Amino acid sequence: MCVRICAGQHIGSEPTLPYLSPELTGSRLLVGANFASAGIGILNDTGIQFVNIIRMFRQFEYFQEYQNRVTALIGPQRTKQLVNGALILITVGGNDFVNNYYLVPYSARSRQFSLPDYVKYVISEYRKLLTRLYDLGARRVLVTGTGPLGCVPAERAMRGRNGQCAADLQRAADLYNPQLVQLVKDLNSQYGSEIFVAVNTGKMQYNFISNPRAFGFTTSKVACCGQGPYNGLGLCTPASNLCPNRAVYAFWDPFHPSERANGFIVQEFMTGSTEYMYPMNLSTIMALDSRT
DSSP: OHHHHHHHHHHTOOOOOBTTOTTOOGGGGGGOOBOOOTTOOSSTTTTTTSSSOOOHHHHHHHHHHHHHHHHHHHOHHHHHHHHHTOOEEEOOSTHHIIIIITSSTTOHHHHHOOHHHHHHHHHHHHHHHHHHHHHTTOOSEEEEOOOOGGGSHHHHHHTOSTTOOOHHHHHHHHHHHHHHHHHHHHHHHHHTSOOEEEEOHHHHHHHHHHOGGGGTOSEEEEESEEBSGGGOBSOOOTTSEEOSOGGGEEESSSSSBOHHHHHHHHHHHHHOOTTTEESOOHHHHHHHHTTO
16 A cells, blocks of 8 residues: 555655565564555455455464564564554455445345445444454554545446446445544543544545645546546556556546555645544654653
């Protein structure tokens, strides 16, 4: 995820290697690790159309294994301090709608749940994941919401009317994101500390989607790289259309913001108000943690 990379660059941290990289050995382990896997969701049945994805429960197993490897290097007490002091970014949830509930008409989950009930179910499962992360030693966790799911070029092309945002996916995001913020509030109250930070990436992205020219983009409907209407179909491949200047496109491909767009998102990570980062932004977190 570019936001993770861009944020790391912004705060001057050394890039983290994928956990399964053969280069992640010795002192490189002390920098941290990236456990992410594209296509996964909060639910284990999200992403069933993909092969070789690393689901959340397995990522947590790797995180525990990682701590064991670090313990072998620096001992248990220093490892505990390292993990407790780490800044963790968890980005999951959007695929539970795009690649599960709305993957096909009359999907198994859409027949099982109405959308409001499905959102509640996903949030209840996310609570379990975040609780597990706390049990594994995480004490400073950025939890991102979903972007404006119906407004990415792929959904405009496949589900939108006349290039407008797809209403059903937008409704899903509008239901999910406030409940995620409430989950963060509830967990912080439960633990008596501001462990989790809700990141309103939906609003961050919708700002430049709704008014692209204010951010120097010529379009937020058409992807720089893709095929079909709005370059919203398929993946970015050698056969795709490619824009001459990606810096003026809000979206790089049918699903993901461009690098420049991610720069605006990261700026809100750093200095955004509680409307974007609740209960505090990353600059405040770094200032607080530097005193401990």
